[in-house]
Amino acid sequence: MDRILLSPADVGPLEESYVLNALRSGWVAPAGPDLAAFEREVAQRVGCGHAVALASGTAGLHLALLALGVGPGDTVVVPTLTFAATANAVVYTGAEPVFIDCEPATGNLDPGLLQELLRDLRDKGRRVGAVMPVDMFGACADYTRILPLCAEAEVPVVEDAAEALGSTHRGRAAGSFGRAGVFSFNGNKIITTSGGGMLLSDDGDLVARCRYLSTQARQPVPHYEHTEVGYNYRLSNLLAALGRAQLHRLDDIVTRRRRLRERYSKLFAAVPGVRLLAEEDHGANCWLTTIVVDPLVAGWRAREFAAHLSAQHIETRPVWKPMHLQPVFAGAEALLTGTAERLFADGLVLPSGYGMTEDQVVRVLDAIEQFVDLR
Numbered sequence: 001m002d003r004i005l006l007s008p009a010d011v012g013p014l015e016e017s018y019v020l021n022a023l024r025s026g027w028v029a030p031a032g033p034d035l036a037a038f039e040r041e042v043a044q045r046v047g048c049g050h051a052v053a054l055a056s057g058t059a060g061l062h063l064a065l066l067a068l069g070v071g072p073g074d075t076v077v078v079p080t081l082t083f084a085a086t087a088n089a090v091v092y093t094g095a096e097p098v099f100i101d102c103e104p105a106t107g108n109l110d111p112g113l114l115q116e117l118l119r120d121l122r123d124k125g126r127r128v129g130a131v132m133p134v135d136m137f138g139a140c141a142d143y144t145r146i147l148p149l150c151a152e153a154e155v156p157v158v159e160d161a162a163e164a165l166g167s168t169h170r171g172r173a174a175g176s177f178g179r180a181g182v183f184s185f186n187g188n189k190i191i192t193t194s195g196g197g198m199l200l201s202d203d204g205d206l207v208a209r210c211r212y213l214s215t216q217a218r219q220p221v222p223h224y225e226h227t228e229v230g231y232n233y234r235l236s237n238l239l240a241a242l243g244r245a246q247l248h249r250l251d252d253i254v255t256r257r258r259r260l261r262e263r264y265s266k267l268f269a270a271v272p273g274v275r276l277l278a279e280e281d282h283g284a285n286c287w288l289t290t291i292v293v294d295p296l297v298a299g300w301r302a303r304e305f306a307a308h309l310s311a312q313h314i315e316t317r318p319v320w321k322p323m324h325l326q327p328v329f330a331g332a333e334a335l336l337t338g339t340a341e342r343l344f345a346d347g348l349v350l351p352s353g354y355g356m357t358e359d360q361v362v363r364v365l366d367a368i369e370q371f372v373d374l375r
């Protein structure tokens with residue numbers, strides 16, 4: 001029996017033709033017309049003025065912080081429930097992350113706690129370099145509440161929208177909420193360049209600074225002249241071509257992932273003690289559908305359910321292990337409520353791939369029903 005994966009990349013003839021055309025155009029040297037076009041098209045889609053395509057989402061987060069002047073001695077607010085890249089980018093700059101807990105319904109940064117934390121940091125006289133909300137599994141953080149808090153505290157927002165291309169919050173596109181927003185095009189994300197990312201902003205100077213830092217901070221003179229340390233963070237033209245083909249399919253990808261989540265939602269509506277994470281968010285791109293199990297009501301635990309599905313060759317994954325529990329961040333400051341730890345214990349990410357066949361979907365749904373019926 002074939003193994004059903006969590007969220008495999010799905011590429012076909014369209015991607016093939018874009019990459020082949022880029023290859024045949026002679027633009028194999030890193031920059032080229034597909035790179036500029038990809039930046040333009042993503043910026044347009046998101047409604048942002050400027051964009052720079054990069055080798056990874058992590059590179060985008062790093063550059064966003066550098067461009068905002070974040071460095072040693074600064075504190076940066078990072079949700080504890082995220083992928084390590086958000087926190088790593090802070091450490092690259094020499095600043096320190098302070099972790100903050102999330103809301104139970106969505107797993108996104110808790111605005112009430114943020115207010116408390118910003119006040120506390122101000123009272124301690126700390127310089128807060130940025131707040132980095134993460135759009136968890138494609139559902140936007142609550143920017144309606146977060147942005148005014150950050151504006152009042154005069155702290156810039158860097159939106160980690162790595163998972164959220166195609167999502168909206170009250171009609172506004174993910175990636176457009178902060179001083180800078182960052183997407184990832186890693187292999188498992190909503191669209192892929194096999195590896196890559198993009199930084200977007202309405203601030204043209206900020207994007208120009210990131211573009212300059214991403215190409216070894218080379219001065220605009222004929223010889224190689226450098227007045228500061230730069231990075232080799234640019235996306236290549238060939239990969240941008242792959243990204244353009246994927247971007248063409250984004251609406252279809254989101255529609256199919258939404259439909260899949262609706263089927264999960266219907267099935268679990270009849271199962272006591274199980275809910276979907278961010279179920280009420282109709283603007284989410286539904287990158288990964290995640291359930292949260294209340295073991296006392298359901299009578300079983302997420303990890304028993306995972307073992308049952310694994311035996312049937314169906315891949316699932318726990319929700320991110322919170323950053324404050326990671327050995328590498330032991331000792332970091334954190335403002336916690338226990339929500340992220342509960343989501344880590346009781347959450348489970350279900351197969352959400354765009355390329356899943358109807359047979360595979362039915363196999364997963366049948367396996368779920370079988371487990372639930374046995375209980």
Ligand SMILES: *Cc1c(COP(=O)(O)O)cnc(C)c1O
Nearest residue numbers: 056057058083085162184185186
């Ligand atoms: C994937 C991801 C990143 C990092 O993106 P890469 O392109 O893999 O560097 C950052 N933050 C979050 C929340 C992610 O899911």
